[in-house]
Amino acid sequence: MNNNSTAMAERNSLSQDEALSKVVKEIVRCTNFAALKHKDQRRKDKQQTPYVNHVIGVAHILVSEGGISDVSVIQAALLHDTVEDTDTSFYELQAEFGEDVANLVKEMTDDKSLPKAERKALQISHAPQASHRAKLVKLADKLYNLRDLRRCTPESWTEERVQEYFEWASQVVAGLRGTNQAMEDALDQLFMERGVEVMGS
Numbered sequence: 712m713n714n715n716s717t718a719m720a721e722r723n724s725l726s727q728d729e730a731l732s733k734v735v736k737e738i739v740r741c742t743n744f745a746a747l748k749h750k751d752q753r754r755k756d757k758q759q760t761p762y763v764n765h766v767i768g769v770a771h772i773l774v775s776e777g778g779i780s781d782v783s784v785i786q787a788a789l790l791h792d793t794v795e796d797t798d799t800s801f802y803e804l805q806a807e808f809g810e811d812v813a814n815l816v817k818e819m820t821d822d823k824s825l826p827k828a829e830r831k832a833l834q835i836s837h838a839p840q841a842s843h844r845a846k847l848v849k850l851a852d853k854l855y856n857l858r859d860l861r862r863c864t865p866e867s868w869t870e871e872r873v874q875e876y877f878e879w880a881s882q883v884v885a886g887l888r889g890t891n892q893a894m895e896d897a898l899d900q901l902f903m904e905r906g907v908e909v910m911g912s
């Protein structure tokens with residue numbers, strides 16, 4: 712390598728380091744934002760697990776099982792329940808994390824003012840229209856929640872309600888297929904274990 716190309720390689724590797732450290736900072740800032748927003752919220756299990764474990768777990772499924780490294784998708788996973796379940800607005804997400812991330816979270820957000828049955832039906836009918844990147848987060852969200860149901864039954868849920876959730880999730884997942892083989896295979900395994908019909912494959 713001559714002097715010129717050495718200098719260029721040094722410049723490139725420096726800027727790669729800088730780019731990487733920017734990503735690390737963004738992910739940590741985003742995790743901290745989610746932790747603060749969900750700080751008073753607990754899961755419905757007996758141990759009252761902090762709710763933020765769920766959103767970090769969804770992001771972890773995306774990177775470790777889904778093989779996803781799209782930073783906005785990971786941020787959307789970390790933030791996916793902030794608007795639905797806390798006082799966070801889309802404007803706030805847009806200002807903090809940009810339009811791309813805010814739009815992905817929008818695709819993940821149920822309208823809590825609608826009756827529950829309607830909300831659940833809309834998840835099934837809207838799933839096929841979601842963007843590819845929102846489908847990734849939706850698959851990871853369902854995978855986390857179904858594994859959590861296998862781990863333990865939320866307080867106040869009957870076995871019948873758990874079974875109904877699996878059956879409804881199978882219908883939502885039918886509309887998300889063709890997105891990520893590893894996550895879809897893991898979901899199908901859970902449906903089969905439960906004796907729930909694997910739909911749309």
Ligand SMILES: Nc1nc2c(ncn2[C@@H]2O[C@H](COP(=O)(O)OP(=O)(O)O)[C@@H](OP(=O)(O)OP(=O)(O)O)[C@H]2O)c(=O)[nH]1
Binds near residue numbers: 754756827
């Ligand atoms: N399995 C499980 N789920 C829990 C627990 N604690 C809270 N949840 C949340 O409950 C939601 C599923 O419960 P439902 O009764 O069907 O829905 P609802 O809370 O929106 O009315 C999920 O919301 P979501 O993430 O917005 O997903 P979605 O299922 O509504 O798409 C899930 O994250 C728990 O201990 N176990």
Ligand SMILES: [Mn+2]
Binds near residue numbers: 765791792852
């Ligand atoms: Mn969720």
